Every structure is written in C-alpha cells, then in structure tokens.
Amino acid sequence: MQLSENDFRDYLFDNHKDSLSDLIHGRRDPIEWNGEGFPPISILFQQIVERKINEVVDGLESLTLSARELRLEKSGDSTTRIDLFGNSECIGLTIIELKKSKQTERQAYTELLAYANHFCSIYPGLTERAINSILIAPMATRTVRDAFVQEILGNNKSSAALIPSDDNGEIRLTIYYPDESYYQWFENNLLDDRSMYTVAVEFPEIEGWIDTDKNNDQKIPDWSKAALNTISNSISHRLEAEGLHSIVYATQQWGEIGQQFPNPNVIYAVVLNPFASFRSSSLDDEVYGDTKEGRVSEIQAIYDQIDESEREYWLESMESNFHGLAIRIVKEEFDKCFRSTDGLGVRSEISLPDWYGVKTSMINSVFTHNLDIYQTGLLRQVYSRYLDYIFEVKWDEIYCCDDLPRFSYKALRVFLPVWEILRGLGMGEEHA
Template sequence: MDISENEFRDFLFNNHRENFSTIIVGRREPIDWPDENFPPLHILLQQRSERKINEALDNLEGMVLGASELRLTRESDSTTRIDLVGNSESSGLTIIELKKSKQTERQAFSELLAYSNHFCTVFPGLKESSLTSILVAPMETRTTRDAYAQELVSNNKCILALVPKYENGKAQLSVYYPDATYYKWFENNLLDDRSIITVALAFQEIKGWIDLETGQEGVPAHSVKALNILTSSISNMLEANGYHSMCYSTQPWGEIASGLNLPFPNVIYVAAVNPFSSFRTAITEEGISGNSQAGRIAEVQAVHDQLSESEQEFWIETIEGNFHNRLIRLVRKEFEKLLKNKNNEKIRFEISLPDWYGLKTSFIDSVTVNHGDIYLTGLLREIHSEYMEYAYKPGVDYALYYSDDIPKYFYRSLRVFLPIWEILSGLGVGKEEQE
C-alpha cells in the first residue's frame, strides 16, 4: 500500500464509517464435499470454520465505526490505542487492529486478543466469543496464519482476518480463509480408541440420594437425575479447561448389583482425546514416529531435536503423563466439590485408568449396566453436532453408523448414549481399518 497505517485507518474511519462491509471482497462458500459418505475430520472442521467466517462477515452489515484510536488506560500502566472500534446489532462490539507490514502483523494479532480480553475486564460477564475481533494485515507470516486458524478451530472466537489493499484513493479488504493444509493436521485417528485416555471414578451408593436399581422398575428417577447432574457439571469443567471429551455415568443392573454387593457401584467415566498418545507420536531410536501424516511427525521431530539431551528420550511420555495426571486431578477435585454436604460426611470413592477399547468391549462394564446421559465437550461436541447436521439433511441419508436409531428430532440426539458412542467410534476408524 502506498499509504501509512495511520492514513489508512483514518481513511477507513472517514470514508467507510457506516459502510465498512461494502469494501470487503473475496467471500466464498465453504468447501464442498461431493462424496455421499460423511467427510473426514479435516474437511468437516474446514467447513465449520469457513461457515463461521461467513457468518461473521454477514454480521458486519450495518456495523458503524464509533471510534478511531480508542485509548485504553489502566492505573500504573501505559496507554494503548485500538485502531478502530465499531458496533452493530449483529456483530456486537467490534475491535479492528490494522497492520500493513508482515513484520508487525504478529504483534498486531497479539494486541487484538489482548484488547478483546480488556473489554471483558471492563464489562464483567462479557466473553471474548461474544464480540468480534478483526485483524487487517497482509497475513504473510506463518505464525499469524496458524494462530488465526487455531482461534477459529479450537478457541471458538468470533474472529476475522482481512488483507488490505489501497490504490487510487480506494480501499479493499480481502477475506482470508486458512489454507486447507492447516486442517489436515486434524486426522480421523484423533478419535481412534488408541488416542483416547480414560478416567473412571467409582463411588459408593448414597442412600436416599443415589440409590441402585431394585426389582424391575429400573434406576430410581432421583438417582438418574443426580448422576446426570454430576456428569454434566464435570463435563462443563472439562470444557472450561480445554479438554475434548465425553463424560457419562453407569450403574450395574439391579440383579448384578445385589448379587455382587459392590462397594463402589456408581461409576463416572471421562474419556478424553489424548493429543500426546504414543499411537500417534512416539520416540524411538530412529527418532519420532507414529500413525500420523509425515508433515506433523516432522514438526514434532524439529521440536524434539532442540531439547536438551537429558529431556529427549522421555519427552513425549512425560508430557503425556502430565496431561493425564492433570485430567485425574480435575475430575477428582470437581467430584469432591459436588458431593460436599452439610454433615461433613466423606463419600468413599476410587479412581482407575481403564483402557478405552477394553472398557468399550467389556461385557461387565459396558453391557450389564444402566447408562446415564452422555455429555460431550470441545471438538467431540462439535464433531457430533456436525454429523447430526448431515444426518438430518433433507433428502440424503448421511446417518452411516446407527441410522436406524437416529431419532425424529435433533434435540433427542444430544444425550442418548449408544448412538453417540457408535457415531464417534465410526468416525474414528482409520481408512485402512475400514477396508
């Protein structure tokens, strides 16, 4: 651009204060998937992200820029300035940060996220996902491109990147869509049984509150309600801590419970995607290996090679163990909090770490039990929701795994245990296993 950042900012404010959206070009429809089968995970995530970008673009219609160089001042801190601030009925509060040089766009992206966070501090109760953040920059540095895609895919931010152009007194902002190669890092084997870690928290019967099934009447309604509240709360905590997980409870069938006199008949299971699974990433004498695309393995290898020699051998094992241990601590802490009581009675429980595949195929643990509702977080929730969108698509039967039991209404698909389990299992099967 043959114009400075400040001049470009002033030009936008003075000339496009009430029609900012009219100078945005390059919008396109989300990537198509013509195959009649359900798309692979990377295509699904690309479709979802591109829909989010287009929804954010739609919401900018009617936005009015209300301030230029808005000063943010805190006690004992230097004053910072936001390039442009807008607002509209659809986009809500909108923050725009401008950079014309690739040397400064990474800093601008960091500042943009910091400004969003600042407004959440000024207006308690506001979340960053409730406002719109726009980076106007060349998008030429990989760090910025990767960070932008990460915010779209994993952090559920309402964020846009626009590439600026200014010629002959006219401005143009081109929509930036992350390259398809980014999404290919998300492979179907993320959902493979070997990429899942499990925490099982088993606890005692609590008479009058969480009772076991008796006779042929099934699990008492108050027990079902209590178990679902526990798993729902644990699931919310996992969502807040960034885990992609499923959480559900079980109780043994009445005749089994009475016959075995189990000390801990109630079980809450948390199964979470393990980003450090040895199945996908392992250290061998030859270097980094695993069931994953070559590009991802090479990236991990590059990081591994820069570690101190003493750290290299057990690096993956250590970070995987830390990830698992943190999950255990979080589940335990939330459970103990939920079952605090006025009488200060301690609820007895134990924690185990079953193998996910073994748990799923165990007759005792997964068949001869009553299942509570299942709660999904993170990518697992998004993937299931996307699958159901396909399943309910008019005129096309995309319900590939459990189609006979897809309920009539969408809302009925959100908590039913067996269909969700079957769907996620089917989506996680690798291509070579399907054949």
C-alpha cells in the same frame, strides 16, 4: 497500498464508518465434501472454521465504527490504542487492528487478543468469545496464520482476517480463508480409541440419594438418574472450562450384577489426549508415529532443540502430565459434587481403564444403565456437525432412519447414538 497505516485507518473511519462491508470481497461458501458419507475430520474442521469466518464477516454488514485510536487505560500500565472500534447489532463488539507489514502483523494479532481480554476485565461476565477480533493485514506470516486457525477452532473465538489491497485506487479487503494445509494435522485417528484417555470414578450406592435398581423393577430410579446426570454434567462443564475435549457419562450396573460390586456407580470422563504415544513417540532420538510425515517432522524439529538431559523422556512426560491434569480435574469436580453437611462426602475410587476395553466389556457397557452423555470442545463440535449432516438429508437415504428421532434434541444426550457416531468417526484413515 500507498496509504500509511494511520492514513488507511483514517480513511476507513471517515469514509466507511457505516459501510466497511462495502470494501470486503472474496466471500465464499464453506468447502464442500463431495465424497460418500460423513466428511473426514480435516474437511469437517475446515467447514467449521469457514462457517465461523463467514458469520463474523456477514455481521460486519451492520457494523458502525464508534471510535478510532481508542485508548485503553489501566492503572499502573502504559496506554494502548485500538485502531478501530465498533459495534454491530448482529455480532456485537468489534475490535479492528490494522497492519500493512508482515513484520508487524504478528504483534497485531497478539494485541487483538489482549484488547479483547481488557474488555472482559472491565465488563465482568463478558467473554473473549463474545468479542469480534478483526485483523486487517497481509496474512503473510505462518505464525499468524497458524494462530488464526487455532483461535477459531481450538479456542472458539469470533475472528476474521482481511487482506488489504489497492486496485487502481480502489481499496479492497479480501477475506482470508486458511487453505487446507492448515487442517492436515486433524486426522481421523485423532478420535481413535488409542487417542482417548479414560478416567473412571467409581462409588457406592447412596441410599435415598443415588439408589440402584434392586427395589425398582430393575429400573434405575428417576432421582438416581437425575443425580448421576447432574454429576456428569458438572464434570463436563469443568473439562470444557479447562479447554479439554471430552465425553462424560454415568453408568450404573444392573440389579444382581451391581450387587456383586461395592461400587455400582461409575462416572466415565473420556478425554482426547493430544499427546497419545501411538501418534508421536521417540526411539534413539527419532520421532515416529501413526500420523502424517509432515507432523512428525514438525515435532522432530522441536525435539531436536530440547536439552539433552530432558530429551529422552520429553514426549512421555508431556503425556504423563496431561494424564495427571485430567485425573485432577475429574476428581476435584466429583468431590465438589459431594460436599456434605456432615463433612464426610462419598468414598470413591479412581481407575484408568483402556477406552476400547470399556466399550467392548459386557460388564462395563452392556449390563449397565448408560445415562446421558455430554460432549465438550471439538468432540461436541464434531457431534453437532454430524447431527446437521443427518438431519439435512432425506430420511430414506439414512441407513439408521428407523432409529432417527423426529427432533434432533432427542439425539443430543442419548447414549447409544453418541456412542456409535463417535466410535465410527474414530476409525483410522484406512477405515474412514
């Protein structure tokens, strides 16, 4: 392009204040999966990202640019400027940053995220997810492309990238869709049982508050269900806020079986462990794991630069620290649910059972009342997309059609379908 960045910014504001979408080209539908059954995790996440990009881009049709070089001032800090700022009746506040050079586009994306944060600070209650961040840049830098995918998928941000070009004097903004290589790390074994770290909080019956089924015809009382579901929901919200991907649910052991245990109530928080040792471990300074070779090479490159005094246990320490974080979050939120006027709270015990063992144990999963199950982060997105898949096909084509409820809300929190679906999705690639 022949225009300087400032000239380009002014051109967009002066000529396309209400029609920026006229310059946008290259919109396409999300990638399709033509195989049998539910798509692999990598395809699923690519579909999720591309849908989000299209939602933002489509919302630009109603965008009105309100300001250029919008100054953001904070007491004691230097003033920064947003290249273009606008509002859309479809998607709300929109921040646009322009960079022509690949040398400066990394800085631009960082600035975009900082600008969104600034608006959240002056409008309490606003979140970065509610602000649309648009980067107009070559998208030639791998770091920026990686960050773009992570912000949309991992952090659930509303973002789009447009690549500028000048086609014989015609300005074009081409939508950037990350290619499939950016999803290669999302393998089916990401949801493997071995990738799940389980924190179980066990506690006793609390008469009048959380009672067992012993005096209720072997049915857990409604008030007990409500209490246990509320606790599970509270823990899941905290895990979501902390950016962890999890499922959370409560169980209560049946009648006479429950009476044999001092703690018949259990809250299970099953958290996706990004540092699972079966996917990345080291031996004699060589990184290995049940994962793609490219991912191992990336980790090896980092591993080789770790100080020798820390290198031997570096991978193990990251996993251990993650475990400690998960335990602390679950325990803190559980204790908050049992703050009491007498100051005594509720006695509880923490255990760390193997997830496969929990699922296959008759005591833990069969002879129990399994209550509502809550998903957070990527696990919620996976399950939501699966429900879309189920309800988009004809009932007579679904192997489980006899169990399919009329309305999808009936499947959102019910234990068994969530359990079975996530179990199936967690199979390794060779079984997918």
